[in-house]
Amino acid sequence: MVLMLNDYGAMPVIQTFFAEPTIYQSFDLDAAVTVVDAKHARQHLDETHEAQEQVAFADLLLLNKVDLVSPQEIGILKRRLRAMNPHAKIYSTQKSKIDVEKILDVRAFDIEKKLEIDPEFLKEEAHEHDDSVSSIVLRETRPLALDKVDDWVFHWLSEKGTDVFRYKGILYIQGMKQRMV
Template identity: 60%
Template sequence: MPIAEQTADPRIPVTVLTGFLGAGKTTLLNHLLTANHGQKIAVIVNEFGEIGIDNQLVVGADEEIFEMNNGCICCTVRGDLIRILSELMAAKQGGGSRKKVNFDRVLIETTGLADPAPVAQTFFVDEHIADFYKLDAIVTVVDARHADQHLDEGHEAQEQVAFADVLLVNKVDLVSEEQLAQLEQRLQTMNPLAKLYRTQQSDIDVHKILGINAFDLEQKLELEPGFLEEEHHDHDDEVASLFFRENRPLDLNKLERFLQVWLSEHGADTFRYKGILHIQGVKQRIIFQGIHMLFASTPDKEWKPNETPRSEFVVIGRNLDEAWFRQQFAACIAG
């Protein structure tokens, strides 16, 4: 069954596959490549050189280490990801050194120790990439049997959960129902925005992870108006989420000052944030989302006559000072 065409957006959708070592990413990748979805997929991985797999295009990226945010955070990124995406773009258009290649979407498989942020940020910072590709979703595969150990011992696993739009709890046949329920509660506390599915051998309906517009908040709200209506939970992990809701309009100048302080002082520890904002004097909803210190805000449709305008957004990060955030946000209310 073919994946539904996204006629409103002509860009090539990109899905990022991440997850800790041994979670089942490569099994998921093979499943996606052989599933009956009727599309040709270009795959970017960093474990292989440039080779062909089942007539699909597989390209490899060398890893480089970049120190970002004035030394506050060290990220492992694919240094030539933009180059590879540009070459794929040229190949699809019939230019460059490559022969013309036809593909409908891109899958990026990261290493088990990779922070997904630099990959996702690529689609924010490069204008040509953003014009040709759109980030459809970040899918994180979680090893149900070893997840608690990974989450306890390494910040990489927690960050992979924090950035996810979809969480696949894999290897569910190796743990008890009680263990699964506890793990799912932990994951949902860390990232209440992500869809969560149980899998064995990373086997899942491709329509649940491809073409879902999970990273496009504007389209996501059209499909699921209550997408942001989540409640806050207590937590013990370093990575957790904060949920904000306010019916009173926000003052734009106060909000901009808050954002400046927030991202300059806490941007490195703020992984994902997304929501809608109700700004005083503005008839439209403002879509707001970002990764670390890179964010975008765009006007959406006007509030409906029977709709109560309100701001709702979620912040996911490490060691967030909830009292500080709520105090600062409250100071943004107009009046």
């Protein structure tokens, strides 16, 4: 199982995996993967503990949007990420494109290393959610017009882009038989 971390940080997701014996005994946790937005990483790392936690607990770091920053900025960011997590592999990406072999079946997760970082991290009370991080959920049962969704996302990101850690969705688009992810 590859663990793609969300904007709530690594600890709660990993804790859930180890808290349920059925899950722990049925699956091997392969790697904790964190996508780092190269354009906004400095701001996120400076301002939120959640971003720092994701980097510290990751096995693999995908340094994304490297095409939007200078090579000097990438070098500075890579040194900062390496200082925060000397064990993680760092891959530079654009639009998060990467050969799947680099992130699947890599056997990078090591519970002992995680416990070295934070001996208390498997305990539920060890993690407090950062109140500066929030989520929104939009639900619609009718099929959506893809052009309108694209316009809305573009304008939302134009206005709030530096504050967005990630966005995802499963969309019911007019004229498409299957849902779009």
